[in-house]
Amino acid sequence: MSEHAIAWTVNAHPRRDRVEARTSLADHLRLEVGCTGVHLGCEHGVCGACTVIVDGRAVRSCLMLAVQADGACVTTVEGLAAPDGTLHTVQQAMREAHGVQCGFCTPGVLMTFAALSSDAAKADEQAMIAAMSGHICRCTGYQGIRRAAKALADKAVGSGQGT
Amino acid sequence: MSWRAGPSRRSIALKPAPFDYVRPASVREACGILAEAGGGATVIAGGQTLMPLLNLRMSQPFILVDIAGIEDIQGVSAVPGGLRVGAMTRQADGLTDALLAARLPAMVMALEHVGHHQTRNRGTVGGSIALGEPAAEMPATAVALGATMEIASLRGIRQVAAADFYLGPYMTALEPDELLTGVIYPHWPEGHLILFREVARRPGDFALLGMTGAAVLENGAVARIGLAWFGMGPTPIRMVQAENALLGQALTDIDPDVVARLAVADAAPFNDHHVSAEYRRTVGHRIFRRTLREAFGLKEAA
Numbered sequence: 001m002s003e004h005a006i007a008w009t010v011n012a013h014p015r016r017d018r019v020e021a022r023t024s025l026a027d028h029l030r031l032e033v034g035c036t037g038v039h040l041g042c043e044h045g046v047c048g049a050c051t052v053i054v055d056g057r058a059v060r061s062c063l064m065l066a067v068q069a070d071g072a073c074v075t076t077v078e079g080l081a082a083p084d085g086t087l088h089t090v091q092q093a094m095r096e097a098h099g100v101q102c103g104f105c106t107p108g109v110l111m112t113f114a115a116l117s118s119d120a121a122k123a124d125e126q127a128m129i130a131a132m133s134g135h136i137c138r139c140t141g142y143q144g145i146r147r148a149a150k151a152l153a154d155k156a157v158g159s160g161q162g163t
Numbered sequence: 164m165s166w167r168a169g170p171s172r173r174s175i176a177l178k179p180a181p182f183d184y185v186r187p188a189s190v191r192e193a194c195g196i197l198a199e200a201g202g203g204a205t206v207i208a209g210g211q212t213l214m215p216l217l218n219l220r221m222s223q224p225f226i227l228v229d230i231a232g233i234e235d236i237q238g239v240s241a242v243p244g245g246l247r248v249g250a251m252t253r254q255a256d257g258l259t260d261a262l263l264a265a266r267l268p269a270m271v272m273a274l275e276h277v278g279h280h281q282t283r284n285r286g287t288v289g290g291s292i293a294l295g296e297p298a299a300e301m302p303a304t305a306v307a308l309g310a311t312m313e314i315a316s317l318r319g320i321r322q323v324a325a326a327d328f329y330l331g332p333y334m335t336a337l338e339p340d341e342l343l344t345g346v347i348y349p350h351w352p353e354g355h356l357i358l359f360r361e362v363a364r365r366p367g368d369f370a371l372l373g374m375t376g377a378a379v380l381e382n383g384a385v386a387r388i389g390l391a392w393f394g395m396g397p398t399p400i401r402m403v404q405a406e407n408a409l410l411g412q413a414l415t416d417i418d419p420d421v422v423a424r425l426a427v428a429d430a431a432p433f434n435d436h437h438v439s440a441e442y443r444r445t446v447g448h449r450i451f452r453r454t455l456r457e458a459f460g461l462k463e464a465a
């Protein structure tokens with residue numbers, strides 16, 4: 001059983017941690033870093049609730065070890081909104097499109113949208129909808145989430161539709 | 164969840180059995196660790212299948228060897244006779260690779276069906292191939308396209324044909340001291356036809372069954388063909404009888420129904436908690452017939 005020192009960045013804050021080799025990134029983020037917006041639904045890669053952004057890409061934090069995040073730049077849902085509380089575009093889009101009900105799946109969905117829409121070349125609706133196969137939502141029936149994807153692709157967020 | 168963030172960092176949730184973690188910087192270093200571990204080590208590439216196995220303690224290595232830091236096993240390169248895909252190439256990177264797109268669209272098509280966007284961002288081509296999940300797309304595609312596995316150990320480098328690599332579910336020709344370093348796909352001429360279809364409950368879930376492969380037509384006849392099943396037996400299964408029946412045949416002489424029967428005869432489907440062997444045979448027949456018709460532009464029998 002080995003312990004490792006990792007130097008990494010979480011939500012723009014550089015950090016140093018000691019992690020046991022077998023600790024998952026999701027558990028470490030929730031229990032040590034305090035990012036409880038990282039939701040754990042299935043813990044085997046099926047539901048998508050635990051999705052975070054690692055070095056620009058949406059990945060399952062339950063399918064990664066914390067030690068593997070050494071040197072990485074990690075963003076969780078806590079890192080999306082501006083410090084003054086202004087919502088990130090993807091959060092605003094989900095809000096306007098009523099893409100949220102209980103909110104369990106939402107952090108994961110947001111991180112996938114955020115990763116895809118931050119890269120201008122990939123911010124198309126088809127890519128976002130296809131990536132939604134990696135998220136399970138038991139509440140919304142996905143229609144609000146689809147509308148949010150469309151609004152993001154059309155750059156129509158904050159246009160006053162919805163409330 | 165029954166756990167909570169406790170005052171002591173020791174109280175936190177840990178699911179896998181304890182192991183040591185190492186991140187070698189070279190193939191040689193990795194092979195040295197594997198050799199020394201005498202079977203107690205497990206290689207982690209993208210970890211998208213391994214992590215659940217560790218959590219369930221179905222895999223309990225003493226040492227986890229993370230190969231993500233080894234540079235010469237990443238990326239796609241042209242080699243004499245074909246393309247080499249480094250074992251550590253992330254599936255997402257394979258999907259956007261210009262060489263693969265231009266030279267091996269049949270492989271790219273299969274890659275699109277591996278897991279979800281989020282798991283492809285970490286999952287690797289070599290990881291999927293080395294794991295040997297019978298229902299996975301990558302192993303069957305390697306078999307169908309006639310790929311060769313490039314395997315390293317302290318004893319040297321050896322090559323194994325994909326057709327000889329799979330021995331059973333999750334069982335391959337890899338010895339405990341060996342590392343899959345790359346997969347070499349032979350050249351398939353430009354314009355090769357793609358024969359791919361899979362049946363899954365939800366896009367990205369494990370396929371119930373599927374077929375993958377490529378064909379080359381010359382003068383209205385089948386000049387080259389490579390086909391394999393996944394989810395239709397304990398390993399990927401090359402459709403030898405169907406290939407033999409198709410090779411050299413003029414398109415006008417092909418009866419998709421007859422060939423589909425031969426293709427299914429090559430398979431060894433099983434019952435599991437998803438569907439029965441009978442379902443797999445029936446649906447396998449149908450997807451084969453339809454895929455062949457569509458790829459070859461054959462008319463439906465009246």
Ligand code: FES
Binds near residue numbers: 045062
């Ligand atoms: S908790 Fe990670 S995918 Fe479900």
Ligand code: FES
Binds near residue numbers: 101102
């Ligand atoms: S809003 Fe409840 S699971 Fe998606």
